Amino acid sequence: MSSSPPPPVGRLAPSPTGLLHLGHARSFLLAWWHSRARGGRILLRIEDLDAGRVRPGLTRELLADLAWLGLDWDGEPLVQSRDTAALRAAADELLLRGLAYPCTCSRRDVELAASAPHPEDGETRYPGTCRGRYASVAAAERESGRPAGVRFRVPDGKVLWRDELRGLSRHDPAREVGDFLVARRDGAYAYQLAVVVDDARQGVTEVLRGDDLAPSTARQLLLQRALGLPHPRWLHVPLVVDEDGRRLAKRHGDVALASLRAEGTDPRAVVAWAARTAGQSAPDRLTPAELLPRFDLARLPLSPVPLAAATLAQLRAARP
Ligand code: GLU
Ligand code: ZN
Numbered sequence: 001m002s003s004s005p006p007p008p009v010g011r012l013a014p015s016p017t018g019l020l021h022l023g024h025a026r027s028f029l030l031a032w033w034h035s036r037a038r039g040g041r042i043l044l045r046i047e048d049l050d051a052g053r054v055r056p057g058l059t060r061e062l063l064a065d066l067a068w069l070g071l072d073w074d075g076e077p078l079v080q081s082r083d084t085a086a087l088r089a090a091a092d093e094l095l096l097r098g099l100a101y102p103c104t105c106s107r108r109d110v111e112l113a114a115s116a117p118h119p120e121d122g123e124t125r126y127p128g129t130c131r132g133r134y135a136s137v138a139a140a141e142r143e144s145g146r147p148a149g150v151r152f153r154v155p156d157g158k159v160l161w162r163d164e165l166r167g168l169s170r171h172d173p174a175r176e177v178g179d180f181l182v183a184r185r186d187g188a189y190a191y192q193l194a195v196v197v198d199d200a201r202q203g204v205t206e207v208l209r210g211d212d213l214a215p216s217t218a219r220q221l222l223l224q225r226a227l228g229l230p231h232p233r234w235l236h237v238p239l240v241v242d243e244d245g246r247r248l249a250k251r252h253g254d255v256a257l258a259s260l261r262a263e264g265t266d267p268r269a270v271v272a273w274a275a276r277t278a279g280q281s282a283p284d285r286l287t288p289a290e291l292l293p294r295f296d297l298a299r300l301p302l303s304p305v306p307l308a309a310a311t312l313a314q315l316r317a318a319r320p
Contacts, residue, residue: 158171161221
């Protein structure tokens, strides 16, 4: 009996903290193509745990954006904020096993204690102030009179992991960020923990996302190891940048998919742009499904994708 490998399970994991833009569209299309082209599943997860940054109504917008692009997904979306029991269990397990500890430092405490913000990504390294300081979360809160968060105890040393696109990658979380939060002082579970727990419980086997998250992968690998969870395959794709080489962000309001939708842009022009900038041969209008028979991720260029003003103008003017 021949056994073929089980079909891959990919995912789209948008956060309703800002409007999705052309860069998100390209990463999501790539994740969708990469999974679907091999008969795989694609799941949707709404990453809405950061209550301070989540904006009402944006989940509806992003669902409309995905549908507009022609992307579908399998099953019901997992909305992270609706069920945090698994996150609580994971944080408790780390605490119980001494792999995490309570921290009562405010953001300002951390900034004052740290030598300098990490130059590359503006992250501040946590200097370990509360390591070994408190016996339990309850004791931490009682003794400090403040709410406590929970930090993962990052082992010293470099973390090596394999990116399916870029090969061997190495990061040094102990030096880059130090012990990082898995639960925040406001009670919200942190992104790093949520990704790891939810990828595992959704059965995700492939994580294809923007390469701004590559340094997070080492942290997620450490958490997976600590919690005994499987490692997915990782693929980090280059970001879309503006003419000055800066990654697309909220300040580029005109690249929001919601604006293009409202203007009546043909989404097939956006899909064709995403395909061509990913090295695929494509006509100038395309649905995601039309590319499936010939999608080849090996053709993806591994450098940032500049979005010239002229290209953006052309996309915006495309009418069905
Ligand atoms: N929700 C995250 C974001 O929008 C992506 C998480 C991930 O792909 O791991 O930046
Ligand atoms: Zn602390």
